[in-house]
Amino acid sequence: MALHRKVAGLIAGVSLVVGGLLATTPAHAAPSDDRAVSTTTQAVRTSAAGAEHKLGATATSPSISPAAKRVRYVTNGSYSCPYGTLCARVWDPTRGKYKVFDLYYCNTYSLSYWGSSGGFYNNQTTGTVAKFYNSTGGVYHSSTAYSVAPSWFNWDPVWKIENC
Template sequence: MRIKRLLLSVIAVPTLITGSVLATGTAQATPPVPDTTAVQWHRLPAAPSASQVSALRATAPSTAPAASYREYSGGESAPCSRGVLCTAVWNPVSQKWRQFNLSACNLYNVFYWQGDGYYFDNQTGGVRSYYYGQAGNVLLSFTPDATQRTYNWDKVYSVRNC
């Protein structure tokens, strides 16, 4: 079985690389217009109050496996692409909201997700997502509704977006 996988990867990887090189087009004078109909915009709230922020450990929130993220100031609008569960966690280091974009179906362990935050589920196909506690217990289960929701991350230890 390992030999078959090894042979498949030895053959498939160079083929994919060659195909992608040949498939690239010539440079265009104007870039293509992105499909903004698939993106939902939501407004992040103002920064947490000083008393809430002082209670947070000064460590940036993260996930494992690593999920893509971008940081936004309080009150700023943030995009959430179609097919993505977007979660916003306050980053006490940068003093900004860190929005994680959970697009690949996975169980994400979360670190230093503290205090009140937000999520916006823009996934498709009626997929069910879960927030789990320290013992693996389900804290919250939900399906996409394209509505920004508040959630306290203090008891969340992992997130499954599928």
């Protein structure tokens, strides 16, 4: 499932980059040889995966879209979460630390490369329900504020978070 999500995230990112390139490139422009195609594909993969990702590397930093209000790293499982916020913590293999996303603005967030354990801290207004959706759009887990995730929450089945 984690590999499926990684591939889906990479394909989505490549599609966005290629769409942007096609929108700005004349229709008659085409690569003159296979080497040009390979170079273009290589650049797209690097752009879609982020600056930290190099082709051939196996680890990719977890990300979220739209952007979180704040992103930070913690060395252990403990972290604070501002009132009115859902803070989601996931292991980042590229840094060897937990990456914490502070989700303040009411939104549905799409997750990429979250195939690991972690947790969350639902410190939103009392009674606010956060929902965690799986790949088919079904609710995998829900959390009513104030609450803290079960120990070692499994992010692998979660594809989206709706924080309010």
